[in-house]
Each structure stands twice: as C-alpha cells, then as structure tokens.
Amino acid sequence: MKKHALSTRLWHWVNAAAIIVLFMTGLNISNAHRYLYWGDYGFDAKDAWLSVIKFPGWATIPQHYNLALARDWHITAAWPFGVGLLFIWVAMLVNGHFRRDLTSTPRDWTPGAVLASVKAHSGGGTVHGYNPVQRILYGMVFGVLLPLMLFTGLAISPGFQAAAPWLLDVLGGRQSARSLHFIAAWAIFAFFVIHILLAITDWRLILEMFTGGKREPVAPPAPPLPDPVPVPVTEEGTPAHG
C-alpha cells in the first residue's frame, strides 16, 4: 500500500510548478498597480487599504516588469492549477484521502491537540497518520485557500463576469476579489514555506512524493489481534484519473 496515491503525487508536482509560476508572475502583475481596495471600484491611492511594495526583479517572472508577458504566463498557468484542483478534489473524495486525512473535528482545533501534534513532530520519531495540525492546515489549504484563489481569479476577469455575475456579489465586488486574491496568494506562500521547511527536515518525505512511499499501519493495536485491520477504500488500483 502506497503512502501517497499516484493521483496525489502527480497533482502535487504539477501544482507545485503551476503555483511557483502563478505566484511569481502575480508579483509582476501586482507591480502594475500597487494598491488594494475593498468594494467594486478603486483607482485612487488614497482609497487603498494597502499600499503594496514594489516586488524586486528576483522575485518576479519575468525578472523585469513586463505586464503582458506576466499575464500570459499567469493565465496560462491558471489552467493546470484550476483543472488540477478539480482533479485532486475528485481523486481525494473517491480514494478516501480527504475523509481519512484532511477532515478535522472540533477536538483537533483545541490547543491541547495542537500542542500534542507539535510535540510528536519535534520528537523526531515516525508519526503515523495525520495529526490535528496537519489535518487543519491541509484542510484549510484544500478547502479554503486553493478554491478561494481560483474563484477570486475567475471573478477578476471581465469576460468571465458576464457568465457568473453572482461570483462578484459573493466576493463583495471586483476590487474585493482582487484583494482576496492577493491575501490568499500570501497565505499559500506562507504554507509553502512551512511545508518546505518541514519536508526538508527529512529528505525521505520528499522522495516519497515521487515514489509513493509505503503506508505504515494506521495505529498499532495494543494486543495483536488476528483480525485484519479494516483498510479504507484503496487508492492504488482505483482509476483515480483518466
């Protein structure tokens, strides 16, 4: 039994590439008008709730200010990101990854549960399954941040608005959608940094995202019972995509 389903691994790397391109071209696009507003309109710096810094060339794609090229890259990379998000959601629901690992209960949100997760992690031992912090973080990323990124991106597009004017109403207007797009981007970036810092503590974790790794038994039962441990719906062998 693989630790990471093929669908998860495929999506992970395609999405990683898409997100890097989207983020860095997004910073270039941000440089075109470095003010964020709430509501439907906004063009005057004095109405802005945030005046954004000018992002330096090393942080942007391309490395110099080029709105046309940055937009080309951005809205092309939005396709693997958007289609990928739909794909991984379907895959996670079908193979049980979502229900098994990414759903959290109110008990997971208590300080005690969070503290226990951090302690278990810093001990350096092998941890089985997803701890409360992981459930919450991954759940937020999949359930809130990534969809928010997609929907705010769609809402900003004037051509798409003719198709779904309700989307702008839900998000509080075009400039609000643009502000949320920016905020969600940085929240994803924060996750990205934590994610990489933690993964780098054990290179095998990264390797497993290529090979699939091996799933450890969910919880070692105290007295070894002869009964087989009920295995959740398998993800390997299930046609996750195609």
Place this chain on the structure above:
Amino acid sequence: MVDLPRRSLLAGIAALGATACSKINDSETAKTLFEAAEDGHRTIHRALAGKQGLAPEYSRAERSPTFRGNGSVTVADPFYQDQLAKGFPEWTLEVRGLVEQPLSLTLADIRALPQRTQITRHDCVEGWSAIGEWSGPQLAALLDAAKVQSQANFIVFRCADVLYGRDYYESIDMVDAYHPQTIIAHTLNGEPLPEKNGAPLRMRIERQLGYKQAKYVKAIEAVESFDTVGQGKGGFWEDVAGYQWYAGV
C-alpha cells in the same frame, strides 16, 4: 530544527525560474501556448455567458466619485484642441471599410440615434476599476446603417490620440461589435465626455479590459483581417507591448 537560509533558497528558485523562463518566453512553443490559452478563454467565456451575455450593470449610487483617465489623457492635434474648445461642432465619425454605405456622422447625428445608457465597471489591465454611466448609440445600429459586408470579420477603431509616436487604434470581432452593451459613448455621468476620458466619442466594450475601450474615436472601419492594420496584432498595446488581443481576462 533546520537552519535554512530562506532568502537564498527563494532567490535560488527565482533564478532557476528566470533562466528557464527567459529561454521559454521567446520560444515558439510558449507563443503557441499563450495564443491557445487566449483563444480558449474567449471561446469558453462566450460558451458560458452566451454571445449576448451582459456585463454587470450598477446603480447610480454605486458609481465611483470620479472616473480616472489613463493612457492618453490629452490629444495634441490642433484641430482636435480647437474642436474641444468649441464643443466639437465639426467633428465627424466615419464608418468605412467593408460597408455598402460609408457614413460620416456629426455628434448631432450620433445623438439623434436611439441611445443606450449603462452604468458599468471599467477594469484596467493594471488592476484598478472605476464605475461610470455611459450613453450613446449601439455600435450595431451604425454597422446596420452602413450595411457591413459579409466578409467583414473585425471592426477597427481609429483614434485621434498619438502615444509613443503611434496612432492609437483597437479592434474587436463581430460578436463584440454586435453585443448590446457595445456603444459609442458621448456622455459620461450625464456630461459630455471630458478630454481625459476620450472626448468626444469613446468605445465601451464592457466584457473586456480598459485598453480595448478606444478613446477619441475618429473612424470605425470594417475589415476582413487586421494583418495590414498597424503592426498586425489588432491594437496599439497589442503591437507595442504584446498585450492579448482578447482582453476578457
């Protein structure tokens, strides 16, 4: 814990991306991909919204207090300045190209046509938005009056402003040309257009970005293709900076 030089890691990723991108940017593959994405966005938007699907319209209370002028905000041409001072009595809008009946219309002619008033949001490619109330005849009415020939595929707008030494122009296809919200506006928020917003006439193409909304319009030209117009990319910013011709994203 791992002591990671975060900044250098990021710079490393950035540099990696940059090297790769500077090579990819110029490649034919990237160009083909971007064009496919642009065509795809246009097709999908129209499939979802319908060819006649409307951009959101707002109430008067939702208008922005002012309407920003961007790009050209003044026209150097002495004839234009003279007309601006006098209220454009001798300004004409030509309808020409692949039409059976070329037209030359004064502002009075244009005001005498059936009018459409719409309060819409203007989204600049840079990211800002303004909301204003526009009035003018639908482009469709002019095209019908001039009897556009069947081989015409695009409508080109010729403008009086000159940016970076080039005449501004823009173009749209027949779907947007016949869209109900595509109007030739002469009025903004109940007043004749100010110079910064394109006096005396500007286009409103409400499902696309600001650079498509040609200002200071002098002529409307029906063409089969825009290969021989400007540098062949269908618009000033498309030619100068490589902006997408379909500006619906």
